[in-house]
Amino acid sequence: EAGVTQFPSHSVIEKGQTVTLRCDPISGHDNLYWYRRVMGKEIKFLLHFVKESKQDESGMPNNRFLAERTGGTYSTLKVQPAELEDSGVYFCASSLGDRIGYTFGSGTRLTVV
Amino acid sequence: GESVGLHLPTLSVQEGDNSIINCAYSNSASDYFIWYKQESGKGPQFIIDIRSNMDKRQGQRVTVLLNKTVKHLSLQIAATQPGDSAVYFCAENPYGGSQGNLIFGKGTKLSVKP
Numbered sequence: 001e002a003g004v005t006q007f008p009s010h011s012v013i014e015k016g017q018t019v020t021l022r023c024d025p026i027s028g029h030d031n032l033y034w035y036r037r038v039m040g041k042e043i044k045f046l047l048h049f050v051k052e053s054k055q056d057e058s059g060m061p062n063n064r065f066l067a068e069r070t071g072g073t074y075s076t077l078k079v080q081p082a083e084l085e086d087s088g089v090y091f092c093a094s095s096l097g098d099r100i101g102y103t104f105g106s107g108t109r110l111t112v113v
Numbered sequence: 114g115e116s117v118g119l120h121l122p123t124l125s126v127q128e129g130d131n132s133i134i135n136c137a138y139s140n141s142a143s144d145y146f147i148w149y150k151q152e153s154g155k156g157p158q159f160i161i162d163i164r165s166n167m168d169k170r171q172g173q174r175v176t177v178l179l180n181k182t183v184k185h186l187s188l189q190i191a192a193t194q195p196g197d198s199a200v201y202f203c204a205e206n207p208y209g210g211s212q213g214n215l216i217f218g219k220g221t222k223l224s225v226k227p
Contacts, residue, residue: 004156033214043157043202045214056214091156101147102215104156 002026004105006092012111018080021108025074025094032075033095033102034067035059038088046090049075082112125224132190134221136203139184143205147215148177148188152199160188160201190223198225 005024013019025032034046046065047057051072060067064083069075079086089109093102126132138146144165149157163170163177163186170177176189186203200222204215 006156035217042219043204043217045216048214059214093156101159101162104149104158106154106156 004092004094004103006090006105006108008108009106010109010111012113013082015084015112016081018078019082019110021077021079021090021110023075023077023092023094023105025092026096026103029094029096029103030072031055031095031097031102032069033093034075034077035091035093035104036088037091037107038085043091046077079110082110084112086110087112122219123222123224125226126193128193128195128225128227130193132188132193132197132223132225134188134190134201134203134223136186136188136218137184138186138203138205140205140207140216141181141184143207143216145206146177146179146186147204147206148175148186149202149204149217150197150199151202151220157202193223193225195225195227198223 007022011019030051032049035043037043045059047060047067048055049069052069066078089107091104091107093104095102147162148160150160151157161172161175161177163179168179174191178187190197200220202217202220204217206215
């Protein structure tokens, strides 16, 4: 089966601009997660979708971040406006039902300059 | 706050030796733990998991040990190979079950010398 796909793999934008990250989970996976890793720090949870609904968004840093999952398939994470501290690697993961363990995508490396 | 941490940030071993990567957790309510391996340019890859009702679980060349008394988790890799070179993360789920968000440690970089 195809894995979790993230696009783009890298993005360099200026402070104040908008960036949209996309995640295509494994087909049929109802759970979709966003995580991010800021340089030198732990991988931190951002939010969790079950199908198209936000199950838990307690990790979203502020209202500059907006995640959507239209139709319960792919998801987008928009950062608007981007700030320097948003730089890091954003990971998406998906899983099916109560199956143990996630499958992660390769991540999007975001650099805000 | 509650967190998962790692004792050693880097570990260098000789090819063929066994590797042990350690992790401490602070949330006694955590009941599910996972080890991930992350190679350069890739996302975290599931290696092995363990539930809190177990002390040990074995996979292919890997063993996870859980000591709930001291809140310690370890990953043992037997006969370490160059392909094992990566950053290893432990993660815990303090919210019960196998779903929900995970709390990750900072990671240990394993380097295997040929």
